[in-house]
Each structure stands twice: as structure tokens, then as C-alpha cells.
Amino acid sequence: MKIIVPMAGRGSRLRPHTLTVPKPLIPIAGKPIVQRLVEDIAQVLDAPIDEIAFVIGKDFGLEIEEKLKQIAQNLGAKASIYIQDQPLGTGHAIMCAQDSLSGPAVIAYADTLFKADFTLDKEADSVIWVKQVENPEAYGVVKLNDKNEITDLVEKPKDKVSDLAVIGIYYFKDVNVLKDQLQLVLDEKLMRGGEYQINDGIEKMKQKGLVFKPGKVDEWMDCGNKTVTVATNKRMLNFLHQEEKEQLVSDDIILEQSTIIPPCYIGKGVKLVNTTVGPNVSIGEGCSIENSQIKNSLIQTHSNIRNAQLDEAMIGNHATFDGKFTKISIGDYSILD
Structure with missing residues (x-):
């Protein structure tokens, strides 16, 4: 085939x-x-x-x-x-x-x-x-x-x-x-x-x-635009959580006074400090997040997020965000603070 x-x-x-x-x-x-x-x-x-x-x-x-x-x-x-x-x-x-x-x-x-x-x-x-x-x-x-x-x-x-x-x-x-x-x-x-x-x-x-x-x-x-892609990420996380066929949270993440509300995908080497993540959040490997609350969002790899209240957000790779916007969409290597 x-x-x-x-x-x-x-x-x-x-x-x-x-x-x-x-x-x-x-x-x-x-x-x-x-x-x-x-x-x-x-x-x-x-x-x-x-x-x-x-x-x-x-x-x-x-x-x-x-x-x-x-x-x-x-x-x-x-x-x-x-x-x-x-x-x-x-x-x-x-x-x-x-x-x-x-x-x-x-x-x-x-x-x-x-x-x-x-x-x-x-x-x-x-x-x-x-x-x-x-x-x-x-x-x-x-x-x-x-x-x-x-x-x-x-x-x-x-x-x-x-x-x-x-x-x-x-x-x-x-x-x-x-x-x-x-x-x-x-x-x-x-x-x-x-x-x-x-x-x-x-x-x-x-x-x-x-x-x-x-x-x-x-x-x-569908994965046609930012809104539906974030929604698809949410639906897929729920399917995977129910099926229990994939490990969604890496064993080597660092949690300091932080909480993960499933379903979430958390990649390797992610550091969460004074942060609540979930439900329905994907965070790629190497990200660092502090003093934040994040739900219903998709964050790719090696990004740094501070002091954020994110909902229905999509953030690319190697991005930096420190701000009050909630439904943001920023691409790779972007800086918004």
C-alpha cells in the first residue's frame, strides 16, 4: 500500500x-x-x-x-x-x-x-x-x-x-x-x-x-487557519487523552509551583514556574513559561512566555511574549513584550 x-x-x-x-x-x-x-x-x-x-x-x-x-x-x-x-x-x-x-x-x-x-x-x-x-x-x-x-x-x-x-x-x-x-x-x-x-x-x-x-x-x-488549528489541537488532545496511547507529558519537565490541567501535551525540557497550564494546551520542547495562565492554546518549541493570560492563542518557535493579550497569534522568532 x-x-x-x-x-x-x-x-x-x-x-x-x-x-x-x-x-x-x-x-x-x-x-x-x-x-x-x-x-x-x-x-x-x-x-x-x-x-x-x-x-x-x-x-x-x-x-x-x-x-x-x-x-x-x-x-x-x-x-x-x-x-x-x-x-x-x-x-x-x-x-x-x-x-x-x-x-x-x-x-x-x-x-x-x-x-x-x-x-x-x-x-x-x-x-x-x-x-x-x-x-x-x-x-x-x-x-x-x-x-x-x-x-x-x-x-x-x-x-x-x-x-x-x-x-x-x-x-x-x-x-x-x-x-x-x-x-x-x-x-x-x-x-x-x-x-x-x-x-x-x-x-x-x-x-x-x-x-x-x-x-x-x-x-x-481542519487546520486551515489559526482559529480552527487551535480548535483541532484541543480536539486531538481530548482524543489522545481518552485513548491513552501516547505519552502526552514528558518525564523531564520542570514544575515549580505550577499546575497542569489535562489534557495537555508538554514536550521535553519544558520549564513551568508559578504557572497553570490547561486544559487543552500543547507546549513544544524547550519552552520556558513563568507567572502565566494558559488554556486552549498551541505553543511550539523553544519559546519564552512571561506574565501571560493566554486563551485560544498560537505561538511559534523561538518566540518571546510578555504581555496582556489573550488570543494572540505570533510566528517564529517574534518578540512581543
Whole structure:
């Protein structure tokens, strides 16, 4: 089994945090978004992962490539790195990894996380993972027939088609078929809004009689901007706290007259002095926090925080903050005091 991860976009809606780190590498409960994504996919598939192909932007750099290779190696998989040098859509991004498009594969966009407990229908030609939503007009949705097969993909329907939104994760029994159809999309220059879309390749597959079925997830968490990323961090911490599968608080933290209210992720070497942390807080390794109260917030690594009352805040790496703002969002190496 392969996992193909298009992730070339820098994530402009999550700035300033994505000015220095691509969005899929932003940590949620102590792990990069893309790492949590591929680990959860591997768990649902219940099959060995042979290869993970990452499609990245041309400016990501060697350090990011090495981090991605390590994520793949942690799952016992080969890492392949491909470059998408132009923002020409999902279909184009997938075709950048065409050398890896063979055999069974999952394609997953690296800005979403999920929780699911279902058996993947590996007899279907393809499975499109969906989530029931209250406002389907804001999403792309699937239409089903009485055989529980996907007959149509409808983008932001004005009239009610269904309430099953496409979350951006797809399984293909033979991804080479998608590759062939996307090549036709490129050859025909079939573009929408100046981009090549995966949906046009899927539509060509359906026209050939291939069977698409839905895979329903229990939870779908977005990481599109600061507000939803902080909310996703909160939800993920609660899931992990209930599951008790990961150690969330490092053994070597320093506590001086401080309290941790779970669920929280506290990384290695964190020092808390006269501080209350939690609930729903992630603090990366090497941070130092004094005389503060922090809840519902995400703080990355090696940052220093003093005299703060933070709620729904997001702070980057190597940042310094000493102030009265609560819902702040400051990026890497920022100083605000």
C-alpha cells in the first residue's frame, strides 16, 4: 500500500506560522499534521505501508525533506519526494508523483485530520472518505444510489444533494487507473479556475464503469487557519487523552509551583514556574513559561512566555511574549513584550 500526500501549498491562511514552516509540519498535540495524518491512515488501512510519496513546493528545502523521510521511515515505508513547481491544482499535484502511481494507494491532502473506525472496502475500485455535515452547501459532497455507490461529486451544491462532505482522502485499488485518466485531463487542458482537479479524473473513471463507495469518518478536523488549528489541537488532545496511547507529558519537565490541567501535551525540557497550564494546551520542547495562565492554546518549541493570560492563542518557535493579550497569534522568532 502507498500513501500519496500532495502538500505543496505553504498555507497562506495560517500565516505568520507558515512563513517559516509549511502548514503540514505545524505540530498538533506534539506531532506534525502530516505525521498524524499518515499514522491515522495506516491504522485504518490495517495494511503495511510500502511507500509514502510527498509532493512538496520547490522552496521547502532539504531540512523539510529530511523530516518527511523520517516520518515515512517511522512507519517502515520508503519515502519519495516530488516537487510541484507551479500551483496548478490537485490533479496536477498528484501527477507530479506519477512515478509512484501504481498499485493500491491512498491519496490524502495534508491539511486535514480525522478519526475513523471502519473497515475499508478493498473490493471497491475506489473509496472516497466523507463526513456528515450540517452545511453541505459549503463543501464538495457525494451523491449515493441505493447500492451505497457514489454516483456524483457536487461542489458546493445550492440545492440539497446530500450531507456527506468529501474530506480530501481517497483510496484507489489501482491508482494507475487514476493516473491514466488524469493524464487525459492534462492532455485535454481541462482546467477549472486555472487548475487541474482530481474530480475530473474521478469523473472519467466513473464513466468507465468503476465503482466508488463512501468511507465515513467519525471526526474531521481542519487546520486551515489559526482559529480552527487551535480548535483541532484541543480536539486531538481530548482524543489522545481518552485513548491513552501516547505519552502526552514528558518525564523531564520542570514544575515549580505550577499546575497542569489535562489534557495537555508538554514536550521535553519544558520549564513551568508559578504557572497553570490547561486544559487543552500543547507546549513544544524547550519552552520556558513563568507567572502565566494558559488554556486552549498551541505553543511550539523553544519559546519564552512571561506574565501571560493566554486563551485560544498560537505561538511559534523561538518566540518571546510578555504581555496582556489573550488570543494572540505570533510566528517564529517574534518578540512581543
